[in-house]
Amino acid sequence: MRKIYNFLSSVKLAVAIFFLLASGSIAGTLIEQGLSPEEYITRFGEKWYRWIQTIRLTDVYHSWWFSSLLVLLAVNLAVCLSKRVPAIWRAYSSVDCDFTHNLVLNFRHHTLIPFQGDMEDAKRKVESSLKGRKYKLWREDNHGKIAIFATKGAIGRLGPVISHVSIFLILIGAALSSAIGFRGxxxxxxxxxxxxxxxxxxxxxxxxxxxxxxxxxxxxxxxxxxxxxxxxxxxxxxxxxxxxxxxxxxxxxxxxxxxxxxxxxxxELQIAKDPGVNIVWAGSGLLMVGLLISFFIFHRRLWISIVPSENRALIYIGGISNKDTTGLETEMDRLINDIQSVGGLRGAN
Known part of the structure; x- marks a missing residue:
């Protein structure tokens, strides 16, 4: 059962389906659809016509195999969503203030700032700098140490989900048009x-x-x-x-x-009834939204631990981003410079 589940959720399956759908669409474009048998025989000959008719290349978009590919694509999307949504939602909604500076040092992107000031000054400066960069903050004071969790761009996690849902809508609209629509x-x-x-x-x-x-x-x-x-x-x-x-x-x-x-x-008039067209347009618009969110909004999370050290505070900063790690590095550098401009001595990566 696990093998079937993994197969249905695989990217390779999705790529194969898209390739076959694209191939079918190309065939449906090159071979004019809906002509009479006599016209096909005149164009391709009787032998080729029998082959074309057998695999329904005369009506590609209503053929059993094209419809089956669309159903399989819908199943692939559904299984992918069921597999990915729980993890995406946890990353989107989780708040983590239960950590120490040792955890921060394990991040690939981290730094240490010796801060010339007390713990309260360090906390105010860190929070002010983070809020100025539109981060949402959670703080926990524990045994004289301060843990701050900061996040922004969490909606970027939902971009792939929105894109998958939009493709569902497009498939539903296409199926509706195919089932009760017509053109002639x-x-x-x-x-x-x-x-x-x-x-x-x-x-x-x-x-x-x-x-x-x-x-x-x-x-x-x-x-x-x-x-x-x-x-x-x-x-x-x-x-x-x-x-x-x-x-x-x-x-x-x-x-x-x-x-x-x-x-x-x-x-001569061309008539068409396309009841799913508005759903397809809605899905297409939603797909653009999902792609824009995925490409331009990045979920960044920072863990800041402030600990006392003699007459100063030590500020440990570590962070991760689901994409655009270069942008994360740039933002952390600016945050470090902002903190150092007041009381920081120098950072140690």
Missing amino acids: FLPVYEGVPVNVPEGNFTIVLDKFWIDYYENGKVKDYFSTITVIDNGKSVLKKTIQVNDPLQYKGIWFYQNGNIDPDTAPQYS
């Missing part, structure tokens, strides 16, 4: 009502015309469409390429490839 072409003639598939209403082409450039080339196509629902005219709009009409979740686009010889009384 609808020929319409002037004055002839046409029933809209799955729309339970009709449309009428009132007028179709073409604008031309001075050199005689087609500039744009226009169709004035009336929507009739329950016997009443409920909507009328003149559409053109890239300016569609929408009614009851169904979009009507002006096709830009019409033979001008048939233009006076005929137009």
Whole structure:
């Protein structure tokens, strides 16, 4: 069971799925989808058509294997989240003030500052410097020693989680569109009502015309469409390429490839119902948020131990960052310089 769990959560599996999905998408782009068998036979020959049809390359995005890959990707994401979220949440929410200066010295990035002043002065200076850099602080005084835990950018830990959830949303939107959405072409003639598939209403082409450039080339196509629902005219709009009409979740686009010889009384519309598109857009936006958080917000944690030593205080500072260790080093240097500017003598790494 553990082997299956590790396999389903592996990065290698995710990479393989993305590779196969990309390959399928490329095939679906190179091989025009939804043509008649005769058109495929004319283009590829009967032998190749049988092979293409067998593996559903004529309808890639509704094929059993493409859907199976999407389901497997969803499972991979779910298992990855179940495996990583507990550790991410612990790192995001944990507060650790139960430590000594010996622990601080074990960090890769650490320093010691002999501070010319008493413990209270050292504490105030450290806390002031940390708050000035937007750190959130917790402090514990224990037997004359002071332990300070400081953290900022914890939300950076959630970037991968947000990205994974966003991909879930994209998959859900795509599955919804695949299950109950459709896309196709609808020929319409002037004055002839046409029933809209799955729309339970009709449309009428009132007028179709073409604008031309001075050199005689087609500039744009226009169709004035009336929507009739329950016997009443409920909507009328003149559409053109890239300016569609929408009614009851169904979009009507002006096709830009019409033979001008048939233009006076005929137009061809592309119709589409994509109920998952808003979910896909929401997932895409959330994915951008997750990536921005992952790339530009870093979770930094500092452990500061202040201990008395004769007539001065010793300040031990150690820190870690989930990413951008160079930035952590720079920030620790600035923090050290700030503390030294008041009472610090010199740092010892």
